[in-house]
Amino acid sequence: MNDSKVEFNQNDFQGCQVGCQEVNVTNVYNQFFHGSEKPLEDEDIAQLARELAGKLREEARITSGDMVLPVELDHPINAVALEISSDLQPDRERMEGTGHYNRRADFLNVYEQPAGDIALQDLFKKALGRAETESLKKCRLKPLQERYVRCHGNIVGVVGQAGIGKTTLAKILAKKILDEGLLEAEFIFYIPFRVINYDSESNLLQFLVTSSSCRWRHTAQSDEALLKEIEQSSSCVIILDGLDEAIMDNKSASYVSPDDGAKAEIFIKNILNGKILPRAKKFVTSRPRQMFDLHRDCRPNFIVNVLGLSKKSQEQLCREICGEDAPEVLRYLEEHPDISAYCYVPVNCILTAHCIHRSLLDKEEANLDCITSVLVYALLGFVRSEHIRDNASFEPHKLSQLAWNGFMRKKIIFDEEDFKEFEINEETLRAFLETYVDSSMRVKILEGDKRSYFSHLIWQEFFTALYMMMSMLAAIFEQEMLNFGDGRWEVVNKFIFGLTNPKSFKSLQKILPPTVRKNVTMEEWNKKKCLLQDYACSLMPAEMTNVTCPDFLRVCGFISESNDCDITNHVIAHAPFDINLSENILPSDVTSLHYFLSHSKKEHVINVGFGSAFNSVRFLGDGFERFFRGLAEDDRTKHVKLRKVMVERSSITDAGIRHLTKRMTEIEELTLYKTGLSHLHVEILAKSIKTIPKMMKKLDLVENAIGEVGSRALATCLFNLNSLILSACDLDVEAVKVLAGAISRRDQPMERLYLPSNRKLGYEGGLALIPVLPKTKYLNCNHCNIPAAGIESICKAWRDFSEPVP
Numbered sequence: 001m002n003d004s005k006v007e008f009n010q011n012d013f014q015g016c017q018v019g020c021q022e023v024n025v026t027n028v029y030n031q032f033f034h035g036s037e038k039p040l041e042d043e044d045i046a047q048l049a050r051e052l053a054g055k056l057r058e059e060a061r062i063t064s065g066d067m068v069l070p071v072e073l074d075h076p077i078n079a080v081a082l083e084i085s086s087d088l089q090p091d092r093e094r095m096e097g098t099g100h101y102n103r104r105a106d107f108l109n110v111y112e113q114p115a116g117d118i119a120l121q122d123l124f125k126k127a128l129g130r131a132e133t134e135s136l137k138k139c140r141l142k143p144l145q146e147r148y149v150r151c152h153g154n155i156v157g158v159v160g161q162a163g164i165g166k167t168t169l170a171k172i173l174a175k176k177i178l179d180e181g182l183l184e185a186e187f188i189f190y191i192p193f194r195v196i197n198y199d200s201e202s203n204l205l206q207f208l209v210t211s212s213s214c215r216w217r218h219t220a221q222s223d224e225a226l227l228k229e230i231e232q233s234s235s236c237v238i239i240l241d242g243l244d245e246a247i248m249d250n251k252s253a254s255y256v257s258p259d260d261g262a263k264a265e266i267f268i269k270n271i272l273n274g275k276i277l278p279r280a281k282k283f284v285t286s287r288p289r290q291m292f293d294l295h296r297d298c299r300p301n302f303i304v305n306v307l308g309l310s311k312k313s314q315e316q317l318c319r320e321i322c323g324e325d326a327p328e329v330l331r332y333l334e335e336h337p338d339i340s341a342y343c344y345v346p347v348n349c350i351l352t353a354h355c356i357h358r359s360l361l362d363k364e365e366a367n368l369d370c371i372t373s374v375l376v377y378a379l380l381g382f383v384r385s386e387h388i389r390d391n392a393s394f395e396p397h398k399l400s401q402l403a404w405n406g407f408m409r410k411k412i413i414f415d416e417e418d419f420k421e422f423e424i425n426e427e428t429l430r431a432f433l434e435t436y437v438d439s440s441m442r443v444k445i446l447e448g449d450k451r452s453y454f455s456h457l458i459w460q461e462f463f464t465a466l467y468m469m470m471s472m473l474a475a476i477f478e479q480e481m482l483n484f485g486d487g488r489w490e491v492v493n494k495f496i497f498g499l500t501n502p503k504s505f506k507s508l509q510k511i512l513p514p515t516v517r518k519n520v521t522m523e524e525w526n527k528k529k530c531l532l533q534d535y536a537c538s539l540m541p542a543e544m545t546n547v548t549c550p551d552f553l554r555v556c557g558f559i560s561e562s563n564d565c566d567i568t569n570h571v572i573a574h575a576p577f578d579i580n581l582s583e584n585i586l587p588s589d590v591t592s593l594h595y596f597l598s599h600s601k602k603e604h605v606i607n608v609g610f611g612s613a614f615n616s617v618r619f620l621g622d623g624f625e626r627f628f629r630g631l632a633e634d635d636r637t638k639h640v641k642l643r644k645v646m647v648e649r650s651s652i653t654d655a656g657i658r659h660l661t662k663r664m665t666e667i668e669e670l671t672l673y674k675t676g677l678s679h680l681h682v683e684i685l686a687k688s689i690k691t692i693p694k695m696m697k698k699l700d701l702v703e704n705a706i707g708e709v710g711s712r713a714l715a716t717c718l719f720n721l722n723s724l725i726l727s728a729c730d731l732d733v734e735a736v737k738v739l740a741g742a743i744s745r746r747d748q749p750m751e752r753l754y755l756p757s758n759r760k761l762g763y764e765g766g767l768a769l770i771p772v773l774p775k776t777k778y779l780n781c782n783h784c785n786i787p788a789a790g791i792e793s794i795c796k797a798w799r800d801f802s803e804p805v806p
């Protein structure tokens with residue numbers, strides 16, 4: 001080889017330039033030259049395939065091993081499990097405006113803890129099954145069905161918000177393929193969309209190899225042979241990471257031969273729609289909108305959703321970050337659900353845990369009581385860092401202008417033109433791409449290079465709020481407030497109120513240049529504050545219904561986030577006395593509501609659910625325990641009275657029930673529908689009901705497994721209940737006998753005894769109910785499998801009790 005004469009030109013290395021890195025021609029020649037004038041034999045092709053496969057695996061191992069996070073610490077963090085759900089096949093309209101789970105409606109899913117229903121190793125099996133099922137619906141002929149499965153059965157789409165772990169999942173998949181043989185993969189192409197050259201033309205092999213950051217000497221003869229190997233191989237894996245960073249339109253693409261020259265966009269679309277490399281397994285990650293904006297021909301039929309971190313994974317990650325101090329940090333997070341609510345996103349979990357840990361170690365009063373304060377703390381720490389402190393050109397207000405402009409245009413990815421528009425120089429941009437909060441943590445507020453985006457959209461929303469509060473004049477701010485009712489503004493509104501806190505304002509004002517500080521004075525800031533408190537008052541309902549309850553909770557969230565006495569007192573003055581809660585209540589809602597109640601001096605009466613069963617309350621997460629603990633233990637809420645409690649499908653703990661019983665003397669009606677009550681819970685309730693001075697109007701425990709054990713506990717308090725509803729509560733004959741005995745000993749009749757859908761009663765259970773007839777005005781035992789003879793016996797006994805004795 002050393003004696004051979006080698007000639008080549010620049011075209012031989014087309015596409016071998018990755019990013020800004022120059023390819024070393026000497027290295028390419030020494031290591032990757034495989035050209036030959038003579039025809040390639042089978043052994044030569046096999047050798048080439050082995051060498052290329054090895055190089056691709058080497059590059060994939062390097063790429064997947066580089067677990068760069070938007071937040072990095074000074075010590076390694078072990079990976080934690082991400083939850084994956086297959087329950088996501090929305091249409092484009094439903095996905096409009098999405099991209100992260102900061103919306104209240106999406107938080108419901110987070111607090112429900114929808115544990116992933118699919119494992120990483122099963123993704124392609126599920127995709128194949130979906131394609132086989134759909135092929136039967138869409139194709140009549142067997143050959144067409146097989147073709148449909150071949151095109152659509154080997155591709156998996158993965159969506160999730162920014163920072164949720166899509167790239168991490170892609171890298172984990174690659175590592176499991178390389179290290180554990182998760183999938184059979186002779187050729188593995190790991191291609192981040194951001195490194196693709198979208199301008200140059202090449203054949204398919206050159207596109208795949210170059211985009212995988214792999215150096216390879218291409219010749220027409222070897223490319224043709226290798227392409228044939230790859231096309232015929234069923235052990236080829238292509239990982240396409242970050243579709244939202246791709247530079248291409250949403251149109252379909254006509255077929256192009258793999259041997260022909262074409263731009264990257266054409267090959268990508270042909271790979272996605274299965275016209276090229278249908279046998280290869282494709283794994284594509286993206287934010288939701290970009291995935292569902294794809295032309296239908298190119299969009300994967302099987303799409304899964306990365307849900308982020310479960311509670312268990314959050315705790316594990318917190319221990320990785322905080323070490324022996326983790327229990328204290330976890331306790332702090334438990335006490336502040338409006339902060340921990342965001343920790344299912346890995347980026348937020350790392351940032352929040354570190355900031356709390358740092359504030360605890362420094363024993364400084366950081367006042368990290370809401371998500372706004374966490375981001376302010378992180379930003380101020382970044383500004384204090386050594387590489388920013390003496391940087392005269394650093395201008396954070398320009399980044400806030402960029403965020404604001406992008407938010408108004410619904411734009412999340414920015415290019416050089418955007419940076420020029422707001423005069424963001426390269427030094428400032430680089431600072432935000434690698435920022436150090438302190439010596440042990442680096443934060444990337446922006447990611448990317450020529451095309452950049454906020455590492456998580458929560459940063460863009462925070463900087464949008466920062467621009468409005470710290471740079472915008474009050475007159476313009478008032479005009480923009482007309483948009484606040486749009487759901488897109490939900491989190492921005494929250495941050496805007498968080499920035500009304502005087503401490504935050506004074507701290508942030510110090511980092512702004514004098515020209516900006518001159519425009520936005522304390523007077524201007526106070527004008528905005530007055531506008532905001534008037535806005536909050538306008539949302540506060542005069543009377544609370546199931547329609548106005550969300551507005552009430554939203555306002556409570558505003559004043560809790562602001563933690564400002566002026567705004568709080570002004571809003572409370574407009575609040576109703578009767579507070580009627582309904583529908584879903586998040587743990588963060590509970591914290592906000594408790595803030596409101598603890599600062600209000602009004603004699604509020606709370607109905608947790610009201611009217612019909614359709615207006616009951618569902619506490620998500622640990623909301624039930626948190627709500628009743630606040631009412632039971634905080635002296636500032638003693639003036640608040642409970643009247644009615646109607647709770648459904650909520651997680652109820654022993655502690656939660658005990659907290660509830662401390663306010664039992666005030667409760668007139670108690671409904672706990674399908675809440676998984678244990679026998680201990682029933683026993684605690686019964687003991688409390690026995691001691692209340694006034695008879696409870698109604699106890700409704702529908703669809704809880706009360707059984708005989710629970711019935712014995714309830715029998716001890718039946719003298720103090722006016723109505724008892726135990727529908728579908730797993731009652732048997734012995735349970736009914738116990739209840740009937742207690743009711744028959746009452747001095748006065750019960751108003752209602754409802755026992756429908758307890759199917760174990762049968763004939764004997766029907767007869768066991770006869771003793772309650774004189775002491776019950778209304779009895780319901782429908783759907784209890786009581787035969788006709790039993791019904792006749794009950795009716796005869798009823799007539800005997802009802803008819804006067806002559």
